[in-house]
Amino acid sequence: MNLLKPLKLLFLLAAALAIGGCASHNYGDEQYRLRMAIAGKDILWVPSKLDMVHKMLDAAQVTRQDIVYDLGSGDGIIPIEAARKYGVRAVGIEYNPDLVALSQRNAQRAQLESLVSFKRGDIFVEDFSQATVVTLYLGEALNAKLMPRLLNMRPGTRVVSNIFRIESWTPDQIIRSDSGDQAFLWTVPARVEGRWSFGELPGLPKLSVQIRQKKQFFDAQVFVDGARIALIEDGKIAGSRLSLDFSRGNTRYQIQGEVQGQQFVGLLNGTVRVNGTLSP
Numbered sequence: 625m626n627l628l629k630p631l632k633l634l635f636l637l638a639a640a641l642a643i644g645g646c647a648s649h650n651y652g653d654e655q656y657r658l659r660m661a662i663a664g665k666d667i668l669w670v671p672s673k674l675d676m677v678h679k680m681l682d683a684a685q686v687t688r689q690d691i692v693y694d695l696g697s698g699d700g701i702i703p704i705e706a707a708r709k710y711g712v713r714a715v716g717i718e719y720n721p722d723l724v725a726l727s728q729r730n731a732q733r734a735q736l737e738s739l740v741s742f743k744r745g746d747i748f749v750e751d752f753s754q755a756t757v758v759t760l761y762l763g764e765a766l767n768a769k770l771m772p773r774l775l776n777m778r779p780g781t782r783v784v785s786n787i788f789r790i791e792s793w794t795p796d797q798i799i800r801s802d803s804g805d806q807a808f809l810w811t812v813p814a815r816v817e818g819r820w821s822f823g824e825l826p827g828l829p830k831l832s833v834q835i836r837q838k839k840q841f842f843d844a845q846v847f848v849d850g851a852r853i854a855l856i857e858d859g860k861i862a863g864s865r866l867s868l869d870f871s872r873g874n875t876r877y878q879i880q881g882e883v884q885g886q887q888f889v890g891l892l893n894g895t896v897r898v899n900g901t902l903s904p
């Protein structure tokens with residue numbers, strides 16, 4: 625079944641609701657009068673509401689060091705608000721050339737053109753790998769299509785989606801607006817699946833940990849000197865931060881640190897330096 629048709633109907637319904645209680649800025653101008661549900665490529669244009677835009681960017685903890693990309697940027701509300709409120713660089717990718725031109729004029733009117741730019745293009749073709757924050761308001765089918773690329777982004781990249789979830793990827797946070805709408809936040813996890821060797825540590829000779837990863841969640845088996853001493857269940861990776869908590873006999877151990885590619889650098893029980901190497 626073609627999933628886009630029901631989604632377009634859903635957007636028409638959303639548009640009708642938005643017209644009824646329109647809580648969004650109207651960024652239309654004399655050159656391009658906006659009306660709801662303007663044709664995009666894979667989904668129609670319906671704007672995010674301003675209070676939700678702020679809630680989404682707040683939840684993503686946007687700072688000046690970030691680069692925000694809005695995929696399917698419509699009238700430019702998300703990149704413009706990101707630059708205005710957080711002083712952050714922001715990019716919109718939008719297929720409809722009239723919306724791109726309008727967004728550019730909106731950015732100029734807000735005197736934010738040094739921070740904000742818009743690119744006319746297809747989000748399934750354009751490169752957005754520079755982003756540290758990705759915003760979406762696209763629908764479930766398009767989110768699902770984007771998921772492999774999103775999961776491949778730099779660990780720690782935040783992804784925020786207005787209204788729609790991303791298929792099987794459990795959100796790290798549910799964001800609720802005052803009007804009862806929902807958005808979802810995810811942080812791209814580092815890839816940690818495989819066998820980590822940590823070498824010799826106090827009380828833990830020849831420590832290695834076999835990790836099985838499901839997106840930001842993992843479980844692991846802990847080996848000392850070749851013997852399994854512990855299981856870790858329901859572990860969670862926070863971007864590039866990995867924490868391994870386990871016991872040997874009555875002694876508790878915690879290894880916490882950062883994953884950088886195939887390497888781990890951290891501390892055992894907050895004091896002893898730990899280096900680890902991943903072999904798949």
Ligand SMILES: C[S@@+](CC[C@H](N)C(=O)[O-])C[C@H]1O[C@@H](n2cnc3c(N)ncnc32)[C@H](O)[C@@H]1O
Pocket residue numbers: 663664665666667668669670671672694695696697698699700701702717718719720723745746747748760761762786
């Ligand atoms: C629901 S609107 C969201 C607009 C904006 N992100 C916001 O939150 O207000 C979706 C936008 O995606 C655009 N779009 C649809 N398919 C696209 C594609 N393949 N590449 C780029 N933009 C696309 C549409 O033109 C529309 O402006």
